[in-house]
Each structure stands twice: as C-alpha cells, then as structure tokens.
Amino acid sequence: MTIRFGVSPIAWINDDMPELGGDTPLESVLRDIQEVGFAGVELGGKFPRNPDELRQLLGRYKLDLVGGWYSSNLLVHDADAEIEALRDHLELLHALGSNVFIIAETSNAIHGNRNLPLTKSPTLNDEQWQRFGERLTKVADFIHGQGLRLAYHHHLGTVVEKGPQLERFLDVTGDRVGLTLDTGHAALGGIDAVSVVSQVPDRIVHVHCKDVRRSVFETICNGGNSFLDGVLQGMFTVPGDGDLDFQPLFEVLSSINYSGWVIVEAEQDPAIADPRAFAKIGLGTLRDKARQARLEAAL
Secondary structure (H helix, E strand, C coil): CEEEEEECHHHCCCCCCCCCCCCCCHHHHHHHHHHHCCCEECCCCCCCCCHHHHHHHHHHCCCEECCCCEEECCCCCCHHHHHHHHHHHHHHHHHCCCCEEEEEECCCCCCCCCCCCHHHCCCCCHHHHHHHHHHHHHHHHHHHHCCCEEEEECCCCCCCCCHHHHHHHHHHCCCCEEEEEEHHHHHHCCCCHHHHHHHCHHHEEEEEECEECHHHHHHHHHCCCCHHHHHHCCCEECCCCCCCCCHHHHHHHHHCCCCEEEEECCCCCCCCCCHHHHHHHHHHHHHHHHHHCCCEEEC
16 A cells, blocks of 8 residues: 655646746756655656657656646547547557556536636536447556556546536446546535545546635636636645645545555646745645555655
8 A cells, every 4th residue: 555646747837828837947847846755747748758758857857757638539539539649648658657547538628718617617418428438438448458547537627527427427437447536626526535535446546636725716606717717816726725634535545545646736826836835835745644544655
C-alpha cells in the first residue's frame, strides 16, 4: 500500500489560458517541482513530445511522467477512430513508463469557452449514454492491452459533471474504464468523493487533489460566468488552502489499499498564487493526511 506524490504543471503554465504563465520557461517549472519534493509530473502543453528528449529533460530533475490529459471525441466518432487518434499520445506515455492514461470527453464540453456559463454544461440522452459507454469501454480495453489503465476524468463543464451523471457513466462502462478521482471537480459537482472510493474501489486508478473555494464557485454560477472565469477568480486552490477536509479521503484510500499516484493540482493565476509556494502547501497538507491514515508515501 504505497502512494507517490506528483503535481500538475497547470499551476505554473495553464494550457487552456496561455496568458497564465505562458512565458514561464519549462525548466523553471520542473526545477520548482523537484525542489518542492514531488516524485512525478503530469504532461503539459510545453513538454516535448519526442520520447528521448522528454526522458532526458525529466531525468535532469529526477521526475517521472505521470500520464497527461487526453481529450476524446467519442460522441463524434467511433472507438476505432479514437484509438487511431490517441496512438501518438499513448506511445509517448508508454515510452516514458507511465501506467495511467487520463482521458475526458470534450467533443461538446464547455469548460474551455469563456462565452458560455458554467450552468450550461452538456447532457446526454439514453441512446448517447449507451453509445458513449460502449465506445469508451472499447478504448479502455485497447489501452489495457497496451499495459496502461484508462482513468476517466470527471470534470465541470463536461458530460460527466454531477453525481447522477457519474453513476450513469459507471453503469454504461466496463470495469476497465477506471476513474481519475478529482476532489475539486467532485466537490463542486455535488459528488461525494469518499463515497465513490468506497462504492467502486476497483475503478479508482488515479487521484487528483485540489481544494475549492465554494463561495467563489457560487458567485460564478449565480452570475452566469464561465468555468475559466471561475479559475481566474480563485475557484480552485491547493489542499490546505480551501474548504475541503482531505483526511476522510486518505482514510478511505487507505481502507481500499490504494497504491498509485496522488497529484496536487490547482489551476490558478500564477501572478496571484505563486505556484511554488502553493505547491509546498498542497504537498505538505497531503503528506500529513497520508501519515495520519497510515498510507506510506514512496519517493
């Protein structure tokens, strides 16, 4: 029962909003991540896609690659087309030794559009749910055959946002469709993350830990603002700086013998929330929770 702590580079360089940290050198980001004490990092937009180049870069900072977001379009095309589209991404992860393939359906997502309010998240009808589930299951089976586990990322502004949607998602997908459990998106989507871990432990493949500021989220929803507006206004932050208590999550992860990555992630404006300082807060908070829950953390 061993976990490893990694981080997302989105706090330093936001791929959805290049104006947030877009001029920050990648090596500066990786140096911060190493010095704060993380063992791995998720893929970001500035990372080289040549396996040898990326391996040498991460090796200089003694960091492992821990997957990286992949946008699927399974509501638009079939599983075979998706498998062809994801091959380059998969081959990069495989070459770098990553064992998790993070994926989210974005064909009709609104989280990247500042012109659409967060309250206008997409929904699926029964036929669409069945087709989506069948296609994603086929993709997951393929990923499994390549030696990685698919970890679906539920996310605000997408078709898997709220509790009932997550329940339906689990019903229409096979067991090889795992989850990236994201505490921030769960909390703001009305999903009880602890209950999800308890109810479907075998589906928990990857864990993102971000904290939330509920008052900001409520202001965003009441004002008809977008997901990206919420990011800019501080809807998310690192564990230990927001409204969530992470101890129950670590207790339940311990109870299911979770062994895998726990990622600190909090997209904020780096000009306001210094990424290095906040990363220290997040990692320190989670290390403390892990110790209390008797979850051993490997380097």
